[in-house]
Amino acid sequence: MNPEFVRNLWLETTPRRIAWAGLAVVLILFASGVLFGHTAANASRLNAVGIAGLIVFLVAALLWGGREAGRAVRIEIGERTWDFQRLSALTPWAMTWGKLFGATSLAWLAGLVGLIAAIPLLIMRAGPTRAVEAIVGAIALAILLQGAAFAGSLVAVRKARAEGRLAVIRGGIGGFFAGLAMLWVVWQGLSLAFVMARGGQTGLGRWAGLDPHVWWSVNVAGAEFVVASLAAYAAWAVAGGWRLMRLELQLRNAPWLWIAFLVFTALYLAGFAGPADVGSRFALMAGVFAAGAYIGAFIDPADRVGLRQFAQQCRQGDWRAARYRTPLAAPALLLTLLAVIGFSLQSSASFPGASPAFGFAALAFLVRDLGVIAFFRFGPRPARGDLGAVLALFLLYAVGGAVGALGGDAGRAFFRPDTGAPLISLVAAAVQALIIWVLAIGRIRRPEGA
Numbered sequence: 001m002n003p004e005f006v007r008n009l010w011l012e013t014t015p016r017r018i019a020w021a022g023l024a025v026v027l028i029l030f031a032s033g034v035l036f037g038h039t040a041a042n043a044s045r046l047n048a049v050g051i052a053g054l055i056v057f058l059v060a061a062l063l064w065g066g067r068e069a070g071r072a073v074r075i076e077i078g079e080r081t082w083d084f085q086r087l088s089a090l091t092p093w094a095m096t097w098g099k100l101f102g103a104t105s106l107a108w109l110a111g112l113v114g115l116i117a118a119i120p121l122l123i124m125r126a127g128p129t130r131a132v133e134a135i136v137g138a139i140a141l142a143i144l145l146q147g148a149a150f151a152g153s154l155v156a157v158r159k160a161r162a163e164g165r166l167a168v169i170r171g172g173i174g175g176f177f178a179g180l181a182m183l184w185v186v187w188q189g190l191s192l193a194f195v196m197a198r199g200g201q202t203g204l205g206r207w208a209g210l211d212p213h214v215w216w217s218v219n220v221a222g223a224e225f226v227v228a229s230l231a232a233y234a235a236w237a238v239a240g241g242w243r244l245m246r247l248e249l250q251l252r253n254a255p256w257l258w259i260a261f262l263v264f265t266a267l268y269l270a271g272f273a274g275p276a277d278v279g280s281r282f283a284l285m286a287g288v289f290a291a292g293a294y295i296g297a298f299i300d301p302a303d304r305v306g307l308r309q310f311a312q313q314c315r316q317g318d319w320r321a322a323r324y325r326t327p328l329a330a331p332a333l334l335l336t337l338l339a340v341i342g343f344s345l346q347s348s349a350s351f352p353g354a355s356p357a358f359g360f361a362a363l364a365f366l367v368r369d370l371g372v373i374a375f376f377r378f379g380p381r382p383a384r385g386d387l388g389a390v391l392a393l394f395l396l397y398a399v400g401g402a403v404g405a406l407g408g409d410a411g412r413a414f415f416r417p418d419t420g421a422p423l424i425s426l427v428a429a430a431v432q433a434l435i436i437w438v439l440a441i442g443r444i445r446r447p448e449g450a
Contacts, residue, residue, distance in 0.1 A: 396415060
């Protein structure tokens with residue numbers, strides 16, 4: 001048995017905590033059956049208990065479990081025990097799943113009790129097959145959110161260490177937005193629960209399992225497709241946590257897993273475009289890769305030494321060593337270039353208003369934005385670099401775009417890609433990218449602490 005998992009079980013699932021959690025769940029289910037199952041009909045009480053069970057699962061496994069997964073490492077840092085654990089003989093995989101599922105064990109116990117209570121309702125409303133699909137999908141969604149919260153906490157720990165500060169338990173602005181996203185997911189889950197309880201087939205219920213999807217020109221059943229998608233991204237979330245745990249345990253990572261995730265997501269989304277709309281597929285893939293470049297630029301720690309070593313290894317042609325220091329934004333940017341080339345070759349047929357220059361103008365603005373992010377993140381106060389970069393990008397696109405709109409297509413083209421003046425957009429973005437990267441490289445070359 002994984003000793004890290006056992007240790008977390010001893011900490012989280014003490015008899016007293018299990019008793020209190022079990023009592024709370026049983027009282028919620030009993031009270032729901034008494035208060036809302038107000039008729040003598042068994043179906044009414046079954047609806048009430050089943051809906052209450054779904055709510056318990058969503059709140060316990062998603063909100064509570066996500067919170068505990070995000071705190072699993074940061075609590076160890078706050079208690080000054082994380083450095084000792086990093087010196088243990090545990091493998092990154094054992095440490096990952098031991099913490100991820102051990103720290104959330106009590107939340108899982110409470111959530112699974114609620115899910116078991118909802119099984120009769122699911123079978124009655126959707127049938128045995130759909131009930132199994134709903135259960136698997138709910139568990140996959142919980143693992144997805146918990147894995148994402150766990151990986152996000154490890155990103156925060158790495159960035160804090162690189163910036164010379166201690167990773168605190170509270171989430172800050174990133175935790176606030178992550179909490180809002182989790183609340184949104186729970187709310188959508190509650191909406192689906194009520195739709196299923198009423199036997200309806202509208203809105204979210206239709207999207208989540210009742211209408212087929214056309215994906216890469218193949219008709220796939222809606223429920224199976226959604227469940228498979230959730231399971232796939234749950235596996236990616238856990239894999240992301242494992243990759244970051246390897247870095248915490250002083251192991252090196254090549255960028256292959258990150259590249260595989262970007263390619264998987266790009267192909268996944270591109271499959272929803274029409275079979276003849278090749279340009280839209282390339283546009284979707286370019287959007288995914290560009291988003292990966294932005295995300296990689298923000299989540300990588302501001303490590304001047306590492307970037308300088310990466311640049312030196314590239315100049316020397318030592319690609320074997322350079323792959324372990326590759327910034328996450330670099331392969332995403334290269335993939336974006338390939339997708340933009342494909343888009344430019346197909347844009348005349350799929351996007352009559354977009355010339356090939358438009359795709360390269362968008363790419364040039366992406367390069368400029370990455371320079372803006374680097375300029376602020378490698379400033380004298382790296383802890384405030386993320387906020388500074390976000391504000392700078394907002395001013396460039398929102399305020400600059402509003403001012404440029406006064407000059408028509410040519411004016412807007414100076415601040416964002418514009419189909420009306422793509423060549424102006426391309427030249428303006430290239431000049432801005434050159435200027436900001438000269439400034440950013442000057443900051444990256446600056447000695448540490450200067």
